[in-house]
Amino acid sequence: MLLEVRDLHVEFKTRDGVAKAVNGVNYSVDEGETLAVLGESGSGKSVTAQAVMGILDMPPGRIPQGEIFFQGKDLLKLKEDQRRKIRGAEMAMIFQDALSSLNPVLSVGEQLGEMFVVHRGMSKKDSRAKAVELMDRVRIPAAKERVGQYPHQFSGGMRQRIMIAMALALEPKLIIADEPTTALDVTVQAQVMDLLAELQRELNMGLILITHDLGVVADVADKIAVMYAGRIVETAPVKEIYANPAHPYTKGLLESIPRLDQKGQELYAIKGLPPNLLNIPPGCAFNPRCPMAQDICRSKVPPLFDVAEGRQSACHFWKETLDA
């Protein structure tokens, strides 16, 4: 297994108390595999990824419990300097907003080349040639001419390509893409997503795709983990989850996608709001919003029940959900 996250907990100290952002997450990714992590904002999907990358702000963040195995080593037990050498080289991250995630005062060539200078000890001149190569690879036209330009001179799609190029620079084993297409125009989204998937296949990388967009997931992911209030509530191979969700929350998410064959009907929406992380409801965190909630849901936290081979659901009534 390339990456295995075991029982990870992350909390943040805030002025109003301790926010429990991640509450015992388990997931794993293999080489060449794509895991989509799905959830609303505040579900802990990005925080988990940042903990894996080791870029959480600590303090206020804290990891009280958990293990993150990457190529057999527990990252949380490594010294900061060892972790740093893994970041960027062995695992890399693509962020949502490329404009703010790229340094505005350095040329894209410098920012791309920096990877080689720092991790490979390359000279500035050679690193520039590498930068051009990378830009070619993500199909930015006229790479040689544009390598000296600054992020604001590129279009949104081109900027996200630069982010991808930067993540791929050292051919890492694992890529974490945090909402990589959310900030882009719809027409560009597909291009960027296709490029990412293609490069992933080529390099046989593990990919964690964090998104709230079910549409993006269907085409590229192998398996899906749905997160709610800092926990994984359902995990399954991508096809099965679409066909038949085993958790009411997943079901709600799927039903809230507009579909052509349901024209004229009112669109479904999950009622209520995501929980306050300072004060997560007892029992199943989803119970106040769940149409199927019973007394047990308000008192007992559901564990992940095995539904089928490679398929789990954290719902006391997963059977009923499947049959419904």
Add this chain to the structure above:
Amino acid sequence: MGRYVIRRLLQMIPVFFGATLLIFLMVNVMGDPVAGLCGDRKCDPAVAAQLKKDFGLDQPVWQQYLTYLGNLFTGDFGRAFNGQKVTELMSTAFPVTFRLTLVAIVFEIVIGISLGVLTGLRRGRPIDTGFLLLTLIVISVPTFVTGLLLQLLLGVKWGWVKPAVSPAATFDELLLPGLVLASVSLAYVTRLTRTSVAENARADYVRTAVAKGLPRRRVISRHLLRNSLIPVVTFIGTDVGALMGGAIVTERIFNIHGVGYQLYQGIVRQSSQTVVGFVTILVLVYLVANLIVDLLYAVLDPRIRYA
């Protein structure tokens, strides 16, 4: 870029004329420009009338202003109360004040930015709170009090530095006055750097730099500081003009014969030519410093350069 520079230059012109006109009016219309010419006694009316005629002061004000400006452009700044050419006074005074300002700017850059980065990276910790309070105190105590106290302590009581500055005003003599002149701006630079660093430290691109696996030192120096220092550099640039104009107080405390001293003498002795001449140069320095800052800003921030 070229158009940007030209636009800035054009904007400077009305400011230059406005500021010099304002000072000219204050000195020549509200004050009595000949009063200082007869020494300490009051002028004899006949002599005063003659003097007024000689200096063209019987003409309308706008004409006087134009004549004055015309003279300026030929390098004639008129004469001081003792008959010395104002340009001569300038040639001795400005180098002294330039040195003083230079010392002050170096203090601002070295101490101000270092403290700002230090506190900005440790926002909310005791060291940050401590320095923040210190900067507030420095800002609150007027420069002349800071100056008198430091002169008393360092110069008189402990004898670390000479309490007064010789006419040569060498750099080592100007260290303490330079620090006093810089003090308030230094506190500002610290606070501004701190805010800017703390704000940028949360920026997405810094997170990216960390995610790239760059060493902390490189994240700070190459990514965080490069962006955070843009407003600081522009502040320090504009401060050059302000420091030179504000040197009056410092120069008086340490008896430095620079621009402030000459201006003070000019005002006390009502020598309008001296005052207007020196202020004109100070306004020019301020404007040029601002122009340089604008250009520097464009150099530092590519978003301006290529906009």
Add this chain to the structure above:
Amino acid sequence: MPEPTSPKDDLAVSGAGAGGAMDLAVAEGTSLEQPPGSGKSDKARSLWSDAWHDLRRNPVFIVSGLIIAFLVFISLWPSAIASGDPLACDLAKAQQGSQPGHPFGFNGQGCDVYTRTVYGARASVTVGVCATLGVALLGSLLGGLAGFFGGWFDSLLSRITDVFFAIPVVLGGLVFLSVVPGTTVWPVIAFIVLLGWPQIARIARGSVITAKQNDYVQAARALGAGNSRMLLRHISPNAIAPVIVVATIALGTYIALEATLSYLGVGLRPPTVSWGIDISSASAYVRNAPHMLLWPAGALAITVLAFIMLGDAVRDALDPKLR
């Protein structure tokens, strides 16, 4: 090429030294120009009640508020805590140190330093309060109108403020006050208003422009609200916060400026009792009798500090970004 949003435009540096601190708020809180809760006017109200809620719990605000209340009290009734006459001096006692009944000692003319320090508050507070009121009214009126109407008036005002910023404050004070003589506080106040208003005008202009662009203001305009109604009901409540913050901090720096000008011999003049004058005359004796300088200088520093801290606290309360 668009104008660079150079921070220097907000950072208008007025003369260093005493005047420098005027820009404290602007130097750090440009975000103030977008006050939080710039929703509807009820949101603006909740901005103020939120701020008040925060302020009441802020020790910095409480301490500076108490100091200021005390200062105002002794400038109204100095005799309440100082029974002597600040102008009654006995040359025989000149430069003497602390003694019973005269805790701060005597100054160079043999006047009681304690009495003079207490009485000196009046001049400082009067200058600070009156100058700030004048600057705030004139500045926000001109700046607000320029920001609201734009056009030629705005351009003209921008150029005029540029002109004022080009003149170093202390220098301008020396020139102005040497030709407008007087021993009272009024010429000093007039000068500060004359040179200080552009700073507030810039802030007010900026925040009015920001407020004007808010969706709800646009909506009010679309619904046919008239200019005066727009300004009074929709824009001013949201634009006033930055002005108040900057004005509070400026108040402290005006007091420092008055003292600086008095130190240079052109601000207040005897027989007016003022810290600046006392510090100036004490500076000649500073080697032998530093107490003459330290007491009024300390009082001056604490006063300025109190106003700057108050402004700081108010800014923190009004600026949610720092929370």
